[in-house]
Amino acid sequence: MARQFGHVGSYRPGDFFANRLALSAAGLHRPTRAGISGTQHEGADSIVLADAYEDDVFTDDEILYTGHGGRDPRTGKQVTDQVLTDRNLALVKSQETGRPVRVLRKVVHEDSTAFRYEGLFRVAAYEYVRGKSGYGVWLFRLRPFMMPS
Structure with a gap:
């Protein structure tokens, strides 16, 4: 199946999903374990x-997302x-192409763990930094994606 960038079907930010299998079945984030869905040739279509990762930071204005590996x-x-x-x-390629990345986040919803669709973001920058544990990590800065007018 072709990789889809942007919203999928009628799903919109704020929608909840019971688990990673539900995300995969909906087509929002196909891998059931990996946090990054994508390839170095096409870019990332979604992240969870x-x-x-202890270096992840989520605020209203941006996400600092730690890359894959070393854990x-x-x-x-x-x-x-x-x-x-x-x-x-894949995330590096997303910055190059400017394609949107769907962001899903693990949250507590109705007294259990669920995943919430946060919306579309763009990879604004990335850098290799010393993480909290002292090891080198790839840190990707994502900001809300604004549709071109």
């Missing part, structure tokens, strides 16, 4: 903020430097 899956701690993998390069 799931409280997995111990058992402890959740960053244990090695990140590298520019295909997934991280």
Whole structure:
């Protein structure tokens, strides 16, 4: 199936989904585990903020999203430097193309964990920085996507 950039179907910001399988079935974020959906050749069509990386920051104005890799899956701690993998390069490509990236976020909804569609964002910048654990991480700065007029 072709990668779709922008909104999918009738889903809009504020919609909730029970789990990662529901996101995948809806076509909003196809991978059921990976936080970045995309390729280095096409760009990223969606990302999930799931409280997995300690360097992620979500505010009203922007998102600082930590790239993929270097994290111990058992402890959740960053244990090695990140590298520019295909997934991280997908976000680099998104900055180059200016295509929108769907953002989904893990939240508490009606006393359980769910995923909320936050809307479309653009990758405004990225840099390689020393993260909170002292390891190198790719930090992507995303800002709300404004439709061209």
